[in-house]
Amino acid sequence: MTRRVYLGLREGNLDPQDVVALACELLNWFHCTDAIMEVVERNPAEVPQAEMTALARRILDDAGFDPGFDLAPERLETLRAALPIVACDLPTRGIEGEPEIEILEDWFPVGAGVRLADGERLNWGGPILPNMCDDPTMALTSLAILIQESLLEWTWQVWPVCPRHDLGVHGSEREREVVWWCAGDGGHMLAPVGELARALGRRCPK
Template sequence: MAEHEAVTERLMRRVYLGLREDNLDPQDVVALACELLDWFHCTDAILEVVERNPAEVSPAEMTALARRVLDDVGFDPGFDLAPERVETLRAALRIVARDLPTRGIEGEPEIEILEDCFPVGAGVRLADGEQLNWGGPVLPNMCDDPAMALTSLAILIQESLLEWTWQVWPVCPRHDLGVHGSEQDGAAVWWCAGDGGHTLAPVGELACAVGRRRPE
C-alpha cells in the first residue's frame, strides 16, 4: 500500500511538472492512469487514457486528459511544486502587516512553511519570534487567489493573537464589537457585524479606521 502511494504520488508530481513546464510525457500520464485504475479510481478521463493508444492522442488532447486526471484525484502541488503560492502569501503578509501596529506589534513578520503539518501549510513568525498558526495553517490551495490568501492570512493572525493574548483585535470603534477578516466583493476586509454588517476597513488600512496603536 505504501509503495503504491509513493509510486502514484511520484507520477502525479511528474505529470503536474510536465504540464507546468510544457514537456508532458504521455507515458507518464498512461502510467499514472494505470496505477489509479489498479486502485479502483475509475473516472472517464482515467479510462480514456488507459483505453486509447497514446500515439493516436494529440498533445493537446493528452494535456487536457492529464489535467482532468489530476483534477479527478484532487492532486494539489503544494508549495514546493507551485512556489508562486509562497510569493502570493508573502505579498499578502506585507499588506496585513501594515495593520499590526494597531495591535502594538512592530517589526517585519515572515511567512513560515510548516513542513511538519499534514498537509503542509504556512504560518507566520513575528519579528520577536512568536509563531502564529492557531486554528490551522494557511493551506497551499488558499494561495491561488490573492484575495483569498490575504483573507486567510488575516484570519490566521487574528485568531492566533486572540488565543495568545486573550484580547479581541481589531475592534470596531463605532459598535465596540470585534471584527473579523472576511472577503467581500472580491476584496479582503475587516468586517463588523454591527447594524447589519459593514466594512470597518480593507485589510492593510486598519490604522485609518482605529488609529495606529491599540489603547493602553
C-alpha cells in the same frame, strides 16, 4: 508519477507515456474515472497532444493532486506579497517588527504560518494551505483570519475592535476586497485590511 505529470503540464513537455503510467497506477488503486479509462483504453500515439493534456489535467483532478508550495512556488510568493498588507495593521495591536511567512513542514499537508519578529508563531487552527494562495484575495483573507484568530487564542483579547459599536471585527472578503467587517448596525466595513491604523486615527509606520 503525479508529480511528473504535473511538471510535464507546467513546463509544456508532457510525456504521454507518463499519463498512461499514472492512469494505470491509479486504476490499480481502484480509481476508475472516465479520464483514466479513456487513457488506458486508447493508443497514446493516436491521441492528439491537446487532448492528452486535457486528459492529464482531469486525471490529476480525479486523483485530488495538489502541487503544494514545492511544485507551485508562485503560491508562496502570493502569500508573502500579502503579508506586508496585514502587517501594517499589527501596530494597532502593539505588535512591531516585520513578520515572516513560515513553512510548517510538520503539518500534513504542508502549509504556512506566520512568525512575528519576536519569534511568536501564529498558526492557530491549522496552517494556510497552498490552495488558499492561488488567488491574491484569498491569500490575504486567509492571512488576516489566521493572524486574528491566533492572536485571540494567544492573548484572549479581541482584535480589531470597531470603536463605534465596541464589537470585534473579522477579516472578510467583500466584493473582491479584503476588509475588517463589523456586524454592528446590519454590518459595515471598518477598514480595508492594511488600512486599520487610518480608520482608528493612527499612522501606519513605514
